[in-house]
Amino acid sequence: MFLIPMLVVLAAVAGWPLMRTIWFSFTDASFSDISTYSMIGFENYLVYDNGAWYGVLADPSWWRAVWNTLFFTVVSVGAETVLGLIIALTLNAQFRGRGLIRAATLIPWAIPTIVSAKMWGWMLHDQFGIINDLLMTLGVIAEPLNWTANSDLSMWAVIMVDVWKTTPFMALLTLAALQMLPSDCYEAAKVDGIHPVRVFFRVTLPLIYPALMVAIIFRVLDALRVFDVIYVLTSNSEDTMSMSVYARQQLVEFQDVGYGSAASTVLFLIIALLTISYLYLGRKQFGGDA
Amino acid sequence: MFRFRGLQWILGGLAVSLLAGGLQAKTITISCGAVGAEKQLCEEGTRAWSEQTGHEVKIVSTPNSATERLSLYQQLFAARSGDVDVFQIDVVWPGMLASHLVDLSEYTDGAESGHFQALVANNTVDGRLVAMPWFTDAGVLYYRKDLLEKYGLQTPETWQQLTDTAKTVMTKEREAGNDRFWGYVWQGRAYEGLTCNALEWIASFNGGTIVNGEGEVTVNNEQAAEALGLASTWIDGISPRSVLNYTEEEARGVFQSGNALYMRNWPYAWSLAQSEDSPVKGKVGVVALPRGGEDGRHAGTLGGWQLAVSKYSENVDEAAALVNFLTSYEEQKRRAIQGSYNPTIPDLYQDEEVLAAVPFFGELFETFKNGVPRPSSATGDQYGRVSNAFFNATHDVLAGKAEPEQALSKLDAQLKRLGRRGW
Numbered sequence: 001m002f003l004i005p006m007l008v009v010l011a012a013v014a015g016w017p018l019m020r021t022i023w024f025s026f027t028d029a030s031f032s033d034i035s036t037y038s039m040i041g042f043e044n045y046l047v048y049d050n051g052a053w054y055g056v057l058a059d060p061s062w063w064r065a066v067w068n069t070l071f072f073t074v075v076s077v078g079a080e081t082v083l084g085l086i087i088a089l090t091l092n093a094q095f096r097g098r099g100l101i102r103a104a105t106l107i108p109w110a111i112p113t114i115v116s117a118k119m120w121g122w123m124l125h126d127q128f129g130i131i132n133d134l135l136m137t138l139g140v141i142a143e144p145l146n147w148t149a150n151s152d153l154s155m156w157a158v159i160m161v162d163v164w165k166t167t168p169f170m171a172l173l174t175l176a177a178l179q180m181l182p183s184d185c186y187e188a189a190k191v192d193g194i195h196p197v198r199v200f201f202r203v204t205l206p207l208i209y210p211a212l213m214v215a216i217i218f219r220v221l222d223a224l225r226v227f228d229v230i231y232v233l234t235s236n237s238e239d240t241m242s243m244s245v246y247a248r249q250q251l252v253e254f255q256d257v258g259y260g261s262a263a264s265t266v267l268f269l270i271i272a273l274l275t276i277s278y279l280y281l282g283r284k285q286f287g288g289d290a
Numbered sequence: 291m292f293r294f295r296g297l298q299w300i301l302g303g304l305a306v307s308l309l310a311g312g313l314q315a316k317t318i319t320i321s322c323g324a325v326g327a328e329k330q331l332c333e334e335g336t337r338a339w340s341e342q343t344g345h346e347v348k349i350v351s352t353p354n355s356a357t358e359r360l361s362l363y364q365q366l367f368a369a370r371s372g373d374v375d376v377f378q379i380d381v382v383w384p385g386m387l388a389s390h391l392v393d394l395s396e397y398t399d400g401a402e403s404g405h406f407q408a409l410v411a412n413n414t415v416d417g418r419l420v421a422m423p424w425f426t427d428a429g430v431l432y433y434r435k436d437l438l439e440k441y442g443l444q445t446p447e448t449w450q451q452l453t454d455t456a457k458t459v460m461t462k463e464r465e466a467g468n469d470r471f472w473g474y475v476w477q478g479r480a481y482e483g484l485t486c487n488a489l490e491w492i493a494s495f496n497g498g499t500i501v502n503g504e505g506e507v508t509v510n511n512e513q514a515a516e517a518l519g520l521a522s523t524w525i526d527g528i529s530p531r532s533v534l535n536y537t538e539e540e541a542r543g544v545f546q547s548g549n550a551l552y553m554r555n556w557p558y559a560w561s562l563a564q565s566e567d568s569p570v571k572g573k574v575g576v577v578a579l580p581r582g583g584e585d586g587r588h589a590g591t592l593g594g595w596q597l598a599v600s601k602y603s604e605n606v607d608e609a610a611a612l613v614n615f616l617t618s619y620e621e622q623k624r625r626a627i628q629g630s631y632n633p634t635i636p637d638l639y640q641d642e643e644v645l646a647a648v649p650f651f652g653e654l655f656e657t658f659k660n661g662v663p664r665p666s667s668a669t670g671d672q673y674g675r676v677s678n679a680f681f682n683a684t685h686d687v688l689a690g691k692a693e694p695e696q697a698l699s700k701l702d703a704q705l706k707r708l709g710r711r712g713w
Contacts, residue, residue, distance in 0.1 A: 030671050031364050031368060031671075032364075032367075032386050032387060032388075032389055032390070032670075032671050033389045033390075034368045049710070050710070052707070054707065126532075126535075146532070146535060149479070149535045237480070238682075252360075252361045252364065253357065253360075253361075253674045253678075254672070254674045254675045254678075255364075255386060255671045255672075255674065256671075256675075
């Protein structure tokens with residue numbers, strides 16, 4: 001009973017747009033006139049026509065975007081987790097000025113992505129960016145690198161900016177988990193004279209593992225629908241195009257509401273599948289307490 | 291009773307004031323660009339119209355990036371919003387936006403016959419005049435007068451001559467100690483500007499305009515392959531490899547700092563190259579872009595902006611009147627003299643005052659008159675996709691990832707896929 005208002009609100013703000021997107025993905029609606037369209041079934045997804053396959057699932061650019069997104073997700077979330085863990089362990093230690101350092105590490109996370117992406121865009125600029133200037137001065141590179149337009153570098157540039165921004169978030173969640181750990185395990189380990197590295201892998205990691213997994217899942221779901229950092233840094237370049245950037249390009253720049261909705265729907269399905277499988281696996285694991 | 295009389299007075303007063311102030315003062319909202327002097331000129335122009343007619347004009351600022359601006363317009367149109375009455379639209383948009391725009395031919399009293407016919411044709415979709423030309427643009431060739439003189443060379447008539455003279459001057463300038471000197475800079479990044487550049491090469495070789503007026507894909511032909519083949523020899527030859535990432539401003543940066551013999555750009559670069567602090571001030575000439583060969587033609591891609599009236603506007607008559615005023619001879623003349631915006635009315639290119647203010651309008655007249663339109667009318671909604679496929683294919687050829695013939699046949703297949711149900 002008490003849940004009804006909440007369910008109504010949820011249906012209005014999340015369900016309705018989602019249903020509309022799925023609905024449009026079966027039409028040939030165009031942005032230039034969104035009111036007249038006809039149902040075309042699965043043609044936006046996949047259709048065999050005149051000896052060739054058409055649709056989102058037959059578009060090499062789409063698969064390129066899927067690959068880019070997965071690559072971005074795995075590399076950036078992996079790096080953020082490891083770095084976040086290192087920072088959290090450091091901040092967990094007792095030292096003077098700890099509060100100040102903790103606050104300082106949060107700054108990148110506090111800046112809106114669009115702002116930090118633009119900021120990095122200028123810093124990475126090939127003509128007058130400070131990054132190239134620094135590297136040239138240090139003699140690491142002979143001539144300015146085109147970070148955001150060179151196809152070998154642009155993905156790494158995007159990942160670097162994302163890691164810079166999101167590591168504090170991972171550090172924060174990991175630190176929260178570390179603060180909860182019982183100290184008696186460590187005292188026992190100390191008495192037994194066990195090597196700290198071994199203590200970390202045998203005691204710390206298993207204990208913070210559930211919290212860490214939650215943080216990673218959060219980040220993975222976030223990274224799969226990444227848009228702003230990529231669009232601001234490299235716009236529609238195929239080298240870094242994520243699934244969201246692809247969907248936006250089809251929808252807004254190519255006027256194709258049906259096709260863009262189909263791409264968005266596939267993206268939604270991928271994320272939904274991952275979430276469901278995580279929940280399912282999680283339930284299996286903690287079978288008893290669910 | 292007393293109260294009732296008061297109401298009568300008020301109503302009477304209202305009626306009198308309405309009759310006195312013209313039938314009814316309306317508020318017209320216009321979206322103007324805000325690049326450079328655009329906004330100021332727009333404010334001055336609309337203010338003059340306000341004083342004439344008594345209607346109020348509100349100016350809405352729009353994003354500078356054309357792509358972002360288009361997204362904003364589409365959101366307004368998709369919502370059938372009447373918030374903006376008059377839209378400033380790019381030369382490639384009429385096909386996409388036509389269904390939301392009013393047919394202006396009923397309001398212009400035939401004024402469009404005084405404008406460049408290429409633009410009028412571009413703005414006519416299915417027989418409806420959906421926008422009036424406001425100012426125009428075409429690709430032109432900038433060159434260093436002093437350097438051509440120094441080596442006794444003529445301005446290039448054909449692309450081959452441009453390639454040869456650029457090579458000669460570049461070699462000699464580098465020997466003389468300027469090792470950052472290049473022969474030719476242009477716009478090679480994979481974006482709309484590359485579509486403009488590559489269309490110029492292909493059209494100048496008589497290789498057509500990607501998709502013809504009937505909507506047939508024509509890009510896969512020998513002349514087009516020849517044009518792309520020649521252009522691909524420029525990379526690392528007379529143009530730096532980084533040109534593959536240049537937009538207008540990067541090219542201008544190289545040319546204006548004195549490090550290039552030739553540059554392809556829009557007319558806007560003229561006033562900047564001739565400004566007080568420009569290292570090449572007084573050394574720059576402008577000619578039409580070269581022909582493909584002896585039997586080729588000079589081709590500059592048509593750019594520029596139009597004014598259109600939204601179908602969802604509640605004041606179509608007044609909005610159309612404002613468009614007529616802003617695109618009129620007098621207003622275009624004022625904008626040409628004050629801001630060097632290219633008029634869309636051929637007669638203005640012979641106007642003494644205009645030529646005194648901006649001498650190169652006279653030299654460029656043919657280029658503007660014969661501007662090569664991008665295939666946006668023919669492909670309508672799909673133009674964005676067509677242009678995207680075209681500049682990516684071209685970029686691959688230039689970057690050495692593909693041979694011209696192979697890239698063009700792949701592009702041909704791609705475009706036929708896009709247009710398989712008609713554009």
